[in-house]
């Protein structure tokens with residue numbers, strides 16, 4: 784089996800991705816990983832549309848900068864809270880989330896991705912959110928998928 788030197792946790796800052804981060808920390812400790820990489824991909828047009836002020840100002844450069852600054856800040860605080868005690872490298876990327884995550888895996892020789900089945904959208908996808916599903920399908924390395932409510936499961 785390949786060594787777990789570089790573990791990647793992509794985050795959309797949801798509670799679900801916090802659970803994935805907890806698994807990544809534990810695995811990194813047990814396997815003495817060199818680094819846990821944590822990336823957030825900002826889909827700028829979608830992030831802008833999610834803000835109400837967009838409808839008043841339009842897509843100004845100032846607004847795009849604000850979205851970037853908020854994303855970077857959220858990534859820093861996610862790492863401080865949820866990836867404490869292990870060596871971490873962060874990356875703030877822009878584009879389509881699954882495309883950038885898979886590209887990052889290739890370019891950084893990631894050995895394992897830890898991702899949650901669900902994220903921020905709140906849509907009740909049957910099994911996987913769209914980003915998680917595409918990362919599982921397209922990543923060149925193993926992917927550990929953390930299910931929501933995993934520990935609450937009672938019956939076999």
Ligand SMILES: Nc1ncnc2c1ncn2[C@@H]1O[C@H](COP(=O)(O)OP(=O)(O)OP(=O)(O)O)[C@@H](O)[C@H]1O
Nearest residue numbers: 793794795800824880901902903904912913914915
């Ligand atoms: N923009 C992103 N950047 C980094 N990681 C992400 C991003 N979006 C999702 N992820 C990762 O994928 C996991 C699953 O999220 P996903 O987006 O697939 O589900 P969802 O938000 O419930 O559904 P959907 O977005 O398809 O409506 C998240 O917990 C997070 O770890």
Ligand SMILES: [Mg+2]
Nearest residue numbers: 902903904912
């Ligand atoms: Mg999502």
